[in-house]
Amino acid sequence: MATVTVRNGIDVDQLVATIGAIKEQPSISTFTFKATTSWKEGTLNHAEIGQFIHDGERVERPQPFRLTGDEPPVLLGANRGPNAVELVLAALGFCYGVGFVANAAARGIDLSELRYEVEGDIDVQNFLGMTKERRPGFSAIRACAWVRSPNATQGQLDELCQYVQDTSPVRDIIANPVPVDTTLEVLS
Amino acid sequence: MATVTVRNGIDVDQLVATIGAIKEQPSISTFTFKATTSWKEGTLNHAEIGQFIHDGERVERPQPFRLTGDEPPVLLGANRGPNAVELVLAALGFCYGVGFVANAAARGIDLSELRYEVEGDIDVQNFLGMTKERRPGFSAIRACAWVRSPNATQGQLDELCQYVQDTSPVRDIIANPVPVDTTLEVLS
Numbered sequence: 029m030a031t032v033t034v035r036n037g038i039d040v041d042q043l044v045a046t047i048g049a050i051k052e053q054p055s056i057s058t059f060t061f062k063a064t065t066s067w068k069e070g071t072l073n074h075a076e077i078g079q080f081i082h083d084g085e086r087v088e089r090p091q092p093f094r095l096t097g098d099e100p101p102v103l104l105g106a107n108r109g110p111n112a113v114e115l116v117l118a119a120l121g122f123c124y125g126v127g128f129v130a131n132a133a134a135r136g137i138d139l140s141e142l143r144y145e146v147e148g149d150i151d152v153q154n155f156l157g158m159t160k161e162r163r164p165g166f167s168a169i170r171a172c173a174w175v176r177s178p179n180a181t182q183g184q185l186d187e188l189c190q191y192v193q194d195t196s197p198v199r200d201i202i203a204n205p206v207p208v209d210t211t212l213e214v215l216s
Numbered sequence: 217m218a219t220v221t222v223r224n225g226i227d228v229d230q231l232v233a234t235i236g237a238i239k240e241q242p243s244i245s246t247f248t249f250k251a252t253t254s255w256k257e258g259t260l261n262h263a264e265i266g267q268f269i270h271d272g273e274r275v276e277r278p279q280p281f282r283l284t285g286d287e288p289p290v291l292l293g294a295n296r297g298p299n300a301v302e303l304v305l306a307a308l309g310f311c312y313g314v315g316f317v318a319n320a321a322a323r324g325i326d327l328s329e330l331r332y333e334v335e336g337d338i339d340v341q342n343f344l345g346m347t348k349e350r351r352p353g354f355s356a357i358r359a360c361a362w363v364r365s366p367n368a369t370q371g372q373l374d375e376l377c378q379y380v381q382d383t384s385p386v387r388d389i390i391a392n393p394v395p396v397d398t399t400l401e402v403l404s
Contacts, residue, residue, distance in 0.1 A: 037258030065309030070225030097310035112311035121253030122285035123300035165388030200353030
C-alpha cells in the first residue's frame with residue numbers, strides 16, 4: 029500500500045523535505061515579502077504584490093497580484109474595494125486557514141471543510157484626529173473557526189486550533205508589536 | 217469665488233460634517249468590520265468581505281468583495297494569490313494612503329502622486345514548528361512613501377507623514393498589541 033503523501037491538498041513529503049532542508053541550511057527559512065500601493069484618487073488605492081526575497085535571492089511570480097482598496101461611502105469612499113482594516117481580517121483568516129490545513133496534514137487529520145469568520149471592533153475618532161484616548165486600530169478581534177473532519181476527535185481539533193494560533197504569522201503580527209519604520213521621499 | 221470642497225478626490229465638506237456629527241453622537245464613530253475565509257484545497261483560501269456594523273446597525277455593500285489567498289510553490293502553494301503576510305503589507309500601504317490623502321485634503325495640500333513601498337522580514341521556522349526562538353510573524357516592517365505635491369513644502373509633508381503614522385489604524389494594529397480571541401466550532 030502506497031504512503032499517502034498528499035493530504036488536504038498539502039504535499040506532506042514536500043513539507044517534510046522543506047523542514048529537512050532548513051535544518052541543513054537555516055538561511056532558506058528567511059523571506060522578505062513586499063507590496064506596493066499606488067493612490068488613484070480620493071480613498072481609492074491599488075496594490076501590486078509580485079516579487080519577494082527568499083534567502084537573499086529575488087523570486088518573481090509569473091504575474092503580480094493586483095488588489096483594490098477603498099472605503100465605504102460613510103468613510104468618504106465609493107465601495108470600490110475592501111478597506112485596509114478589512115484586509116487585515118481577511119489576512120488573519122487566510123493565515124489561520126493555511127496553518128490549520130498544513131498542520132492537520134502533517135498530523136494525519138483529514139479536513140472536509142474549514143471556514144473562519146473574523147471580526148474586529150474599531151473607533152475612527154483617533155483616525156479622524158478627534159481624540160488620542162481611543163487607539164486608531166482594532167480594540168479587539170474575534171475569530172471563529174468552523175471545521176469538519178472525518179477522522180479527528182474534538183480534542184485533536186481543539187489542540188490543533190491552539191497550535192495554529194501559537195504559530196500563526198499574522199496572529200503574531202496583530203497580537204504582538206512589530207517595529208514599523210516609515211520614511212518619506214518627496215518627488216520633485 | 218467658490219470654496220474648494222473636494223481636494224485630492226476627498227470631499228472635505230463631508231469630512232468636516234462627519235467629525236461634527238460624531239461630536240454630536242459619539243457612537244457613530246464605532247464600527248465592527250468582518251471577513252469570512254473559506255478553505256478550498258491545500259494552501260488556497262477565498263475571502264468574502266461584505267457587510268459591516270456601523271453604530272450597531274448592519275451595513276451591506278451592493279456586492280461582497282472576493283479575494284484569493286495562496287502561497288508560492290516554495291511554501292507549498294501554486295501562486296494563485298498573495299499570501300497572508302503580503303496582504304498585511306498591502307493593508308498598511310492602503311491605510312497610509314487613505315490617511316495621507318484625507319489629511320492632506322483637510323490641510324489644503326494637493327497631491328499629484330503618492331505611492332508606498334512596504335516590505336517585511338520573516339523567518340518561517342516558527343510557523344513550521346522548528347523553533348520558538350524566532351517569532352512567527354514579521355521581525356521588522358519598512359515602508360517608504362513617495363509623494364509629489366504642487367503646493368506643499370518638504371517640512372509640511374514630513375509633518376503630515378508623521379501624523380499619518382500616529383493615526384493609522386493598520387500601523388497601530390501592527391505596531392501595538394491587539395487582543396485576538398479565537399474559538400473553534402466542530403461541524404458534525
